Amino acid sequence: MTGVDSSAESPAVALESARSPITAAVGRFCLEQVETARDLYRVFVVTLYYSVRGEPNRKAFFRQMYEIGNRSLIFLCIVMGFIGMILVYQGGLQTQRVVPDLSLLGATFLQLLVRDLAASICALMLATRVGAGIAAEIGSMVVTEQVDALRMCATDPIDYLIRPRFLACLSVFGALVVIAAGVAFLAGMWTGYAFFGINPRTFANMSMVGPGDLTIGLTKCVAYGAAIPIISGYCGLTAFGGSEGVGAATTRAVVNSSLAVIILNFVISGTGYLIFG
């Protein structure tokens, strides 16, 4: 089966009887990580397969778009608005210590926003809100045996549950990032005007945003948008053991999606810097 049903004879168990406890612990840990990575990869590939070949399920797709997109919008806008104000305020204070001229503050802020912060902070917030939501929903379906019922009906839970969430998150994430970046920029512009007297026209300076910055930002949008639903869906599907299990799955989903966002950010930023400078 394509599923994530944990096989009974995992290699991790075979190490149980090893002699040195430290080696056994390290080995068990490594094997578990490898197994998890392989399962995640399998879920990802199967989701991609169903996305291309499966029958479109529009109703579920639009419901998930509403659930992931519209219902996160206010939360994201509040967070990004405050982030914009904080960054411009702190950045302005620090820049004043070194150079008195603040006219490039807006241009630098916009570049930073496009290149990194808009996508990454949105992704961290979405990993929290949407990731926890997906894992809690799928996890409670698993422990109440609804997912087994799906399997009994010859429906793959990856096709029925994860695919709509994956496609919806992928398509809605870019729009969310653009809106949230706009809010953050406006909040930053207001802060620059109110605290440092920077003219909004001077602040809205797009000269430093190049095609490289846009490419890096959009790559991040796609990568995060794909990673969050896959990881949280996987954590939900591997839930076991009643309400405690649902809680544990939700925790794992939030932690693992956030870690994935941070690591992907490092990889994409590093690659982008080496390519575009």
Added chain:
Amino acid sequence: MQVETGTRSQPHPLSASVARFLSVVGGLGVLLSEILRRAVRRDFDRAELLRNLYRMGLKSLPIVTVTALFTGGIMVIQAAPIVQRYGAQGLLGWGAGFGTLREIAPLLTALMINGRVGANNTAELGTMTVTEQVDALRALAIDPVAFLVTPRFLSIVITLFLSTIFSDALALLGAAYAGAGFLGVDPGVFYRGLTTGLLGFGDVAHGLAKSIVFGCVIGLSSCHFGLATSGGAPGVGRSVNATVVASAAGVFVLDYLLSFALS
């Protein structure tokens, strides 16, 4: 809408959500006063506090380490174009250092602890609530706030404070070596940039003061939503979701207010 008619119709959705919001705020306030009363009187379970510190603090170290190292690297990569434009390699330490110490390290550590410890705490308290273990404690005349909630609240605050110190140091380490890798800036130059006098203890204290407030937010909201859980396994999932969202929003809003209050 139809208040004048006197019939008890469904409340308007907006007023219902305002009422829900106010009830959460009220619940948080009551819980905070209960916790503080017991913390001041030292009327809580010490063994439980130590056990929670181990589970929440020590077990979070791997996540905090990974997050901090990568965050430091990201800060340097983001500062790299600016550094190269002005050729100011000596300022890299200052640029990455001030952003890390004042904002990014406390903020990201709080978000990770929120995801790992806050969510886990809600899940545990929520499970205890829906399986009526909390009611059992009350039936045995054991005060759940003194036995369960106060030790967890205190240990989340302590955990976040110590993790922030830890991740400050590790993020700067990650930044120094990312600077060496991507920009060819010697780590020695980086550390000198940190210590030339543009950064002071005030910047570190600023971040640490924030981390205490963030810890209070996360601890309070995770305990409140955990105890307010209802409705079996799906209810636990809903509570965990509500906690992480409320804590994350609270952390960002308070971060903004504190940035003004402390500067």
